[in-house]
Amino acid sequence: MTAPARLTQSRPPAISPSALDSVLGSPRLSELELHALAPISQSRQLPVGAAVFARGQAATHLVAVLSGVVGLGSAGADQQFQLERCVHGPAWLDLSSAWVGAGHAQDARVMQPASVLDLSLDGIRVLLARFPDMRERLLLGLAQTVQSLTGTTHDLMSKDAQKRLATWLLQRSPVQGDNVAMKERKRELAAQLAITPETLSRLLRQLMSAGLIEVKGYSIKLLNLAALQNLASG
Amino acid sequence: MTAPARLTQSRPPAISPSALDSVLGSPRLSELELHALAPISQSRQLPVGAAVFARGQAATHLVAVLSGVVGLGSAGADQQFQLERCVHGPAWLDLSSAWVGAGHAQDARVMQPASVLDLSLDGIRVLLARFPDMRERLLLGLAQTVQSLTGTTHDLMSKDAQKRLATWLLQRSPVQGDNVAMKERKRELAAQLAITPETLSRLLRQLMSAGLIEVKGYSIKLLNLAALQNLASG
DNA sequence: CGAACCCTTGATACGCTTCAACAAGAGTGG
DNA sequence: CCACTCTTGTTGAAGCGTATCAAGGGTTCG
Structure with a gap:
């Protein structure tokens, strides 16, 4: 009976386009889009326990998990972390805070060694103008988050x-x-x-x-x- | 001790642009935008107890409450309604279901006589291409919904x-x-x-x-x- | 007046948490 | 190799928080 994988070494820093594809949804990203995304995105390799972002911290980027697992919740005082939701890459981590402009609403902690991608909001705005598909991708991502959260609150309430x-x-x-x-x-x-x-x-x-x-x-x-x-x- | 207002007569069917403004957020809608919105939007005046939409029903429109109050939740078998959230107009009612394309996730019932606006998704897509502002409005609306729901689940969990x-x-x-x-x-x-x-x-x-x-x-x-x-x- | 609501109050029951103790690996160092 | 500790999951007993059920009072309306 072994516990779920919990590597303590960070993975090689590969920024695979296939993971990006999974995050942004169908249809597949065109060469043009991939090329346009490169300069506005930045990836980080983070070890277990690292903070991806903190509650209240200014949110200037859309954040995605390319691989690994990141937990969303609220950090207590003494190193403890009250987990609320787990995001397994590849998937969006925080697609909403940047638009609202009031800082991240939750803390995010790496649960299993993760590769995290930050997409500059300003850069995204330019992409939205150039690529109609990109609008659909983001709107769909946000809409799915809303549906998922709606389901969660329904479950909790009833x-x-x-x-x-x-x-x-x-x-x-x-x-x-x-x-x-x-x-x-x-x-x-x-x-x-x-x-x-x-x-x-x-x-x-x-x-x-x-x-x-x-x-x-x-x-x-x-x-x-x-x-x-x-x-x-x- | 009087109960909260509960008119049984429906209001005059005014489709005020100011309510639309409140729903779509700042900056104020331009004449051009208002003019473009008119043909793709349709409003309904609904009495207390009426169903705005039902769970599972195909969602082809974005839905907003211009005035009045609409409750979101799940309808039980015998006329009972399990309320989860109240939306006071002017505000978005369901901004997410249409994008996902899997039907509405909840039931919506009028709590106080309401004026409801339906915006055709296809029409919105055209607007998104023409008006950059409109992209911001919708993304912001969805993002705020996500933040609000996140707060709700946090409260329920902890x-x-x-x-x-x-x-x-x-x-x-x-x-x-x-x-x-x-x-x-x-x-x-x-x-x-x-x-x-x-x-x-x-x-x-x-x-x-x-x-x-x-x-x-x-x-x-x-x-x-x-x-x-x-x-x-x- | 009675009927239909809405809110309140009390008694009781149930679900879940809390606290404490314990068993079973996994890693460490002698 | 064993003893040691740290972590994780399990089990039991007691207690808190909230739901449920039942009854009663206050309004509003026919």
Whole structure:
């Protein structure tokens, strides 16, 4: 039973265009677009625990995670970090703060060695004028974030912990009998579900003894998909 | 002690450009822009209880509330409506669903007689090409929605009911000794705070007997701002 | 007047957290 | 190799916060 990968060495600093493609969505970036993006973007390789940005800090760039994992939340006083959401690269990390111009709304900490990309807002504005596609990409990215957050608040407001866990399991793999490999610590999963690690442990055991899932370390097998769906949406 | 205004007659169907201005944000819309918006927009006058849109319904328009109040949430089986968020016009109602193209994510019900505006997505795309300002308006609107939702989820994940109530009070009026006039029913406020009306009643009484506020029907006077801030952020 | 709301208050129940103790690796150094 | 520590997850007992259920009072309206 090994914990999820947690490399302590930073990866080679490759700024792969394929990761950029994944962040910006379809259609694929043209050569022209890639060429225009290069001068306005800057990438950083960050080790575990590093702060990508801090709450309140001026947001002059759009921020994306090319690879690795970055957590969003609020940093407490003494080195502790209250995790709220995990972003697995390649994906947007903070697409909204820069537009609002009131600084980042959350703290961001590297959970697994990450390659982070900063896109200058001014540069993006120029691209928006030149490339109609780019408008769609950004608007779609923001819109998807809104939908995702809307779903999260809905879950928090109207589902109990068990329902949220079932929802999470199904979202990770809606395939009967499939083995869901956890990419994060149980502690971090618990944080995202807004429960304590203790409660998560009890809930997993509960679902297990009800025959809905089978837990082996960091791998969870879904045994009864219908029952899980019933739980999640009931 | 009178309840918040709840007109049963619909207002005159005025499509005021000033309301449109408020929705789309600064800078003010130019004559050209207003002229271009007219053919792609359509307004509806809706009575209390009417559905503005339903969950899953195809979203081909951006939706804004010009005046009145519309609630977002999920409609249950038998006429009941689980309220999650209230939108007071003039403001955007659903700026995200149309871009994603997967239908509306929530149900929307009129809480107080409202004038609702639908903006055709295709029409908007044309405007985005013609007016650089319009890009900023939409991106800013989406970005602000993201920030607002992020704040909401943060509150739900890490604050108890009392803290959320204090936060709400301060957000409504950060002025010492000011009288906050509730625009909604207490039942609806409770729904937005993700608590039951009973709990809200108890919390208000609790804050009142602690000398932090003074409650008179639908008007709340903030007596001790510092203590409230301490509560909200602690 | 009665009916239909809305808010309040009290008693009770349940879900989840908190605190404490413990087991099972993983890394470290003798 | 073993002893040591650090981290992670598990389990149990107790307590807090909020929901639920039931009852009653205040308005408004037919």
